[in-house]
Each structure stands twice: as C-alpha cells, then as structure tokens.
Amino acid sequence: MATTEIISIEVNGRTVDAVPGEMLLKTLRRAGIHVPTLCFVEGLSPTGACRMCVVEIEGQRSLIPACAFPVSAGLKVHTHSERAVAARKTIVELLLADHPDDCLYCERNHHCQLQTLAEEFCIRRRRFVGAKNSYSRDYSGESIVRDPEKCIKCGKCVRVCDEIQGVACIDFISRGSKTTIGTAFDEGLNVSSCVNCGQCVNTCPVGALTGKSHIDRVVDALRDKNKVVILQHAPSVSVSLGEEFNLPIGIDTVGLLHAAGRAVGFNYVFDTSFGADLTIMEEATELVGRVKKVLVEKQNPKGILPLFTSCSPGWIKYVETFFPQNISNLSTCKSPMSMQAAITKTFFADQQGIDPKNIFSVAIMPCTAKKFEASRPEMGRSGYQDTDAVLTTREYAQLIRSFNLDFSSLQPEPADTPFGTRSTAGKIFGVTGGVMEAAIRSAYNFLKGGTLDNSFIVKDGDMKNLRVDAVRGLAGVKEAHIDIDVPGLGVVNVGVAVVNGLGNAKKLLDAINSGEKTDLHFIEVMTCPGGCVGGGGQPYGTDLEKIKERTKALYTIDDSESLRTSHSNPYVIRIYKEFLGEPCGHRSHELLHTDYHQREVLT
Numbered sequence: 001m002a003t004t005e006i007i008s009i010e011v012n013g014r015t016v017d018a019v020p021g022e023m024l025l026k027t028l029r030r031a032g033i034h035v036p037t038l039c040f041v042e043g044l045s046p047t048g049a050c051r052m053c054v055v056e057i058e059g060q061r062s063l064i065p066a067c068a069f070p071v072s073a074g075l076k077v078h079t080h081s082e083r084a085v086a087a088r089k090t091i092v093e094l095l096l097a098d099h100p101d102d103c104l105y106c107e108r109n110h111h112c113q114l115q116t117l118a119e120e121f122c123i124r125r126r127r128f129v130g131a132k133n134s135y136s137r138d139y140s141g142e143s144i145v146r147d148p149e150k151c152i153k154c155g156k157c158v159r160v161c162d163e164i165q166g167v168a169c170i171d172f173i174s175r176g177s178k179t180t181i182g183t184a185f186d187e188g189l190n191v192s193s194c195v196n197c198g199q200c201v202n203t204c205p206v207g208a209l210t211g212k213s214h215i216d217r218v219v220d221a222l223r224d225k226n227k228v229v230i231l232q233h234a235p236s237v238s239v240s241l242g243e244e245f246n247l248p249i250g251i252d253t254v255g256l257l258h259a260a261g262r263a264v265g266f267n268y269v270f271d272t273s274f275g276a277d278l279t280i281m282e283e284a285t286e287l288v289g290r291v292k293k294v295l296v297e298k299q300n301p302k303g304i305l306p307l308f309t310s311c312s313p314g315w316i317k318y319v320e321t322f323f324p325q326n327i328s329n330l331s332t333c334k335s336p337m338s339m340q341a342a343i344t345k346t347f348f349a350d351q352q353g354i355d356p357k358n359i360f361s362v363a364i365m366p367c368t369a370k371k372f373e374a375s376r377p378e379m380g381r382s383g384y385q386d387t388d389a390v391l392t393t394r395e396y397a398q399l400i401r402s403f404n405l406d407f408s409s410l411q412p413e414p415a416d417t418p419f420g421t422r423s424t425a426g427k428i429f430g431v432t433g434g435v436m437e438a439a440i441r442s443a444y445n446f447l448k449g450g451t452l453d454n455s456f457i458v459k460d461g462d463m464k465n466l467r468v469d470a471v472r473g474l475a476g477v478k479e480a481h482i483d484i485d486v487p488g489l490g491v492v493n494v495g496v497a498v499v500n501g502l503g504n505a506k507k508l509l510d511a512i513n514s515g516e517k518t519d520l521h522f523i524e525v526m527t528c529p530g531g532c533v534g535g536g537g538q539p540y541g542t543d544l545e546k547i548k549e550r551t552k553a554l555y556t557i558d559d560s561e562s563l564r565t566s567h568s569n570p571y572v573i574r575i576y577k578e579f580l581g582e583p584c585g586h587r588s589h590e591l592l593h594t595d596y597h598q599r600e601v602l603t
Helices: 024-030 082-097 113-120 156-164 199-203 215-223 235-239 241-245 254-264 272-295 313-322 324-329 336-352 369-375 393-402 424-430 434-448 502-513 544-560 570-580 586-592
Strands: 007-011 014-018 054-057 076-078 144-146 171-173 180-182 209-211 228-233 268-271 359-365 389-392 477-486 490-500 522-526
Touching: 007 024, 014 024, 054 082, 082 113, 156 171, 156 199, 156 502, 199 209, 215 228, 215 359, 215 389, 215 393, 228 254, 228 272, 228 336, 235 241, 235 254, 235 272, 235 424, 235 544, 241 254, 241 393, 254 268, 254 393, 268 272, 272 336, 272 424, 272 434, 272 490, 272 570, 272 586, 313 324, 313 369, 313 502, 324 502, 336 359, 336 369, 336 570, 336 586, 359 369, 359 393, 369 389, 389 393, 424 434, 424 544, 434 477, 434 490, 434 522, 477 502, 490 502, 502 522, 570 586
Parallel strands: 007 076, 228 268, 228 359, 359 389, 490 522
Antiparallel strands: 007 014, 054 076, 144 209, 171 180, 477 490
C-alpha cells in the first residue's frame, strides 16, 4: 500500500506536517490552527470568494486565501500577522456596513457567523457608512424565508443547492453592487424548483435564509381551551435536541423531550417511530406485492419496479419536479408523520371521543420540508389537514426556552399509549439506510414467513442480529443484493439501494431511466446528506462529525432493545386488528396512502 508523503511547513514559527497539494486551510485545521471562513464548504472545491481566510506567506506579494492555496514544501505562513488580521477585519466591517441592524429580532441571533466575527475582531463602531441595498423578504414558500437584505453573497447556499442537492433553484442574479442571490426571474420560492430541504438554511452563515416558524400557531393552539393539542416527534429528534441545551452530541433525550412537551401544555405526546412502524407495514407489503406481480404474474409495466420510498418530502417534490416520469415508481405510502397524524385524528379521536376538528396535531421534525408536506392538500380529508403545524428541532428548543424550562433538569417521561410503543426498526428511520433496513426486516418476513435466519444472505456483508450492514454508513449510494428462498418461487434475488443527498439520487435515476441499472427493486432516498440526522431543521452548525454521532446513537438504541421489527410491535398488530384491517387494505389505503403529481416551475 502506498504511503502518503508528508512534508513540513512553518506556521506562525512552528513546524506543521502537511500533505503536498492539499489546501492550506485543511492543513491548518488539522493542526488546530483557527482561520475564519465564510464561503468555504467542506467537501466542495474552494472558491476563495469571501477572502476571510487570507494569510500572509513569505515570498508572496499579496495575501493568499488559505482555502484555495495548495501546500508545498518550504512554506512559511503567518495566519495572524497584522496585515492578515487587518484585511479580515475590514471585510467584516464592509459587510456590516450593508447589513440590517436587527440582530435582536433575527432568527440567527447568537448563531450568526458575521456576529461571531464582529466579536472576534472586537468591532465596536461603524467605520463605513452609506446607503444600504433594499430588498423585499420572500415569505412565499411553505418552509423557507428568504431575506436578501441580510445576504453577504458568500455563495454557500448556491453551491450546496447546485453541487450537493442538484436542484439549483437559487443563483447569483443582477450585476455589480446590485448582485444578490435569488430564484429564476427573482420570483418567489413557491414557484421555483426549491424542494424545501433546508440545506441552504443550515449552510447560510447569517439570517438570509431561515425556516418559516410555526411557533406562534402552536402557542395559540396551546392557549385555546377548546383544542386538544397533540405532539409527535421524529426518530432523530431525540438524539439531536440535547445539543440545543449543551448536552453531549448524540445523547438520547427522548424522556426529557416528552416531559418538556407536557410541561409546555401538550395534552398527549406520541412517538413518530410508531408511525414509522406503520409505514414499514404498508411499504413492505407494497414492495412484496410489486415484486410478486413481476415474478409470479410476469407483469412488468413501466413504473412498477423499482419501488422508491416516500418518507422524505424533499425527495417527493424533487421527483415531481425533475423526474415526473418516475412518479409511478414512488411508494404511495404517506410518511410516518402523516400516517401518525392521520390515525390520531381517526382511530385515536374515536377511542377518546374527541371531535377530530378539535385536535391540533403538532409534529417535531428534523426537516424544513415537513412544513411543506403538512400543507399539501393530499395530506388531509374532510376539510382538515392531517398535521396542523411542524416545529423543527431548533423551533422546539426555542419553544421550550420560551417557557423558561430547564430542559436537562426535567424528569424523563414515557410517551403516551397507544402510539408510544415503537420498534427500533422505526427508530432507525432517522439515519440513511434506516428505512431500507427496517423494510428488509419485515419484507423478508412477508415473503418467506418467520424471522431472519442464516438463509438471509447479503452479498458483501453479513446478516447478524437483524443487522443489514450493507445498507449502513454515510456513503452517497449503497447497494446490496438479497437472496430470499420464497415458497413456491425458489430463491428470489432482491436488489436494493440506499441514497442520501439529491445529487446522488439524480445519478442513480439517470442510470435507471437509461437502462444502465436494471437489477434494483427497492430504493430508499433521503433528501439530506446523512438522512434525517443531517436534516435542514436540525441544530445550526450540523457537520459530518455530529451526523456520525447522532447515527451512532440511533444504532446503539437498535442494538440494545428487544423489539426490533415493525411487524412485531404489539400496538401495530392491535391497530390493524381493531381498525385498519390488512396492510394495503381498503381502510389503510384510504388513510395511510396518497398520490403525487407533476409540478411546473419557473426555470
């Protein structure tokens, strides 16, 4: 195995190891040397646009952006020379000169990189004054608010939307001093190709892009004595919420989450992982039905296989917008959030004698796109929506703080029944590959009967203790082929794939539609890199290391509990027996399934 060459450079008078050709910023960060940035995006090629990372290199006449300068032997670098620091400070002062002075009202107050840099450089007075650019805020979208007056034109949102997500709904528009970032024809986000994923919100260093808050409507409902306000929370929220209260990254705060919900006034607290178990019952049944249609009935009309998961609302809108020819490949199953809300306003309302119109259903989600999903007319019936409001992980933390609760001092509490008991298969929905692994556990059972055993073979991986290692991990695309001995059919090879990040999904869709990929039957797609643990509504500052720790926490939960398959959940069995009937039956199809349609956007 070839070894990586190591060279030495001098930084601030000390010797630092480096790899020839790597960017200086990477070398500095590995050595623990802080250099500020505004435009840099980990994993993407550098642009050097903001110039915040400039350093002084002996022998170079100009200051050099560390993010875009390759390392070579013999470099002598000064990261905090008088000249470099003065340049950075001037950049911040110029940005502040055209920035609104509304920090106290800003969503990003205390989470703003421009604010942090102003503090770092001890900027206490305005040195540059002049007329400021004036733009209107864009409130047209269901999930994201755009405020061009706060935009510092770092371009991070543009690059993430284009290079990582492959959506490219925003770009630089106009010229010169009037340059800003906007949509096609500078129209609203609601008529753009935006899929509401919120990755732009997470990468924006200031408050130019924020989530559309539902806190006020939730507080109004909590104050309404005629409303029964019900909370449900997504699987990944419990392992990320603690970060908002300075708890260790990845710690499972599910009991505290429940206690906080009751303390602020929610009448009932449910776990959306139960809805995830329902999703698996329906989606695995749908998959088995489609596979049998192809293998037994020898029918393979276009759109039956491969079957795509439908849990991620950003992914659904992406297909509706960019790949309408694949809409029939989408599972008709609603997401766990919408399934949970639907049975809350039917089965639960009937059990408790509550008029569904008096139920206000609130979902705590790691995802800004869930706000869009909740607003879809397909997610409601009889004049009311399944979900009335969606709070992101960040917003739920804000709500808790607004009630002056000491989150970490609360006594953990369980969720309410009947939607408080969940399998760990439902819990791992929060990570990329989790939906697939949960579906495999049950689809295998539905195809063959019984439980997983050693006859369940995953190529290039081992099946032990219900683990499907081949679909785990943070790779953009993962594939596995599963041999299942189906009674009456013999050995059936099922090809599965797991994708996270829409840019990766596009590549796979192109390969499938061109006929290059023909061996896949079931595909999980998560809009956000890493899955829900990296969602657009998670705490600001989410990075790869935090995604890894949250992922590890969810798999630890799966390893440590005994109820690990959705079809074994006793409350799932009960709700089918008492209310829904058979998976994919008449009533479950009416309540738990939906349809999608092609979307026209301005381009």
